[in-house]
Amino acid sequence: MRHELGVSERRACRALGQHRSTQRKLSLGWPDEERLSDDIIELADKYGHYGCRMVTGLLNNAGWHVNHKRVERIWRREGLKVPQKQRKKGWLWLNGGSCVRLRPERPNHVWSYDFVQDRTADGRVCRTLNIIDEYTRQARMIRADRKLNSTDVLDALTDLFILRGQPEYI
Numbered sequence: 001m002r003h004e005l006g007v008s009e010r011r012a013c014r015a016l017g018q019h020r021s022t023q024r025k026l027s028l029g030w031p032d033e034e035r036l037s038d039d040i041i042e043l044a045d046k047y048g049h050y051g052c053r054m055v056t057g058l059l060n061n062a063g064w065h066v067n068h069k070r071v072e073r074i075w076r077r078e079g080l081k082v083p084q085k086q087r088k089k090g091w092l093w094l095n096g097g098s099c100v101r102l103r104p105e106r107p108n109h110v111w112s113y114d115f116v117q118d119r120t121a122d123g124r125v126c127r128t129l130n131i132i133d134e135y136t137r138q139a140r141m142i143r144a145d146r147k148l149n150s151t152d153v154l155d156a157l158t159d160l161f162i163l164r165g166q167p168e169y170i
Contacts, residue, residue, distance in 0.1 A: 036064065037074050044080045051082045104135035111140065111167040113157075115148065129156055133167075140164060 005012070013020045030036070039062070043055045050058070052075040056068045104110040113131040120126055129143040129152065143156050157170070 033074075036066065036070075037078060039064070040071060040074055041078060041080070044075075049082060052080070104133075107133055107135050108165055108167045110134040110169045111160075112170070113153065129153060131156060131160060 009020060009023060013023065036059075039059060040052075040055055043058050044050070047054070047058070052071050053068055055075070056066065056071045059066055059071065111131060111133055113129060116128045116130060118126050125146060127145060127148045129141070129148050130139060131141045132139050140160055141156055143152065145152065
């Protein structure tokens with residue numbers, strides 16, 4: 001059968017690299033496609049960080065019987081995307097929890113200290129006490145030991161006070 005261009009369907013499909021069955025059947029879609037699309041958009045709005053696999057599970061729990069490929073197709077057609085994860089904020093100045101953290105203005109203004117714990121290959125605990133200057137972000141002292149307690153912290157701070165002077169805030 002020849003078409004308007006005078007070329008047979010078989011020859012035109014071969015030239016385009018397209019299967020001939022794509023020319024015969026028009027996709028009518030599913031009768032409930034619009035309701036499903038609305039439910040997918042509603043779930044994507046409600047659960048913002050869920051991807052289409054989780055939304056598929058929620059739909060199946062809600063009574064829909066759909067597979068993930070159909071949900072993915074609608075997901076792409078509607079332009080839905082999962083937002084990127086927000087990176088964790090590094091330095092918390094004013095909302096740091098139980099105490100108010102000051103923004104350092106110069107060296108030796110604000111120091112902070114913290115413990116870091118790890119295990120060696122034989123399973124024993126190794127702790128480090130890290131004291132840093134918040135303005136320059138330099139480590140003023142790192143003390144490592146198997147056990148560190150409050151007297152070790154006081155000893156390290158007094159040593160630093162003698163060497164570098166006393167900060168305004170710790």
